[in-house]
Amino acid sequence: EPPGFVRRPTVIGAYAFIGPHSVVMAGSRVGRGALVKAYSYVDGEVPDFAVVAGQPAVVVGDTRDLDRAWLDAHPGQRANYDAWAGPAADASPRERR
Secondary structure, eight states: OOTTOOOOOOEEOTTOEEOTTOEEOTTOEEOTTOEEOTTOEEOSEEOTTEEEETTTTEEEEEHHHHHHHHHHHOGGGHHHHHHHHOGGGGSOHHHHO
16 A cells, blocks of 8 residues: 555545536545535535535535526426425525524
8 A cells, every 4th residue: 555545435426516627535425416616625525415615625505506596497397306305405505404
């Protein structure tokens, strides 16, 4: 084993998006539906549906808030979205805490 070499499993959740030039360190977990913005450095846990940015990456938003405008324009897709994202998709960020 080379010095400084880290070997740990990294988990990327379903429908998560990792922006270009981002670094996700060994042993990190990116939750489902999360969005890692470009040039971010992730070392640790990214919650489900979080939008993270920066070096180190910090939570700057929630993807369900970003999806709300699309769902308003496409109400027929609401049932499918709720089946995947769960009922918390209707709650405001303060209500989800």
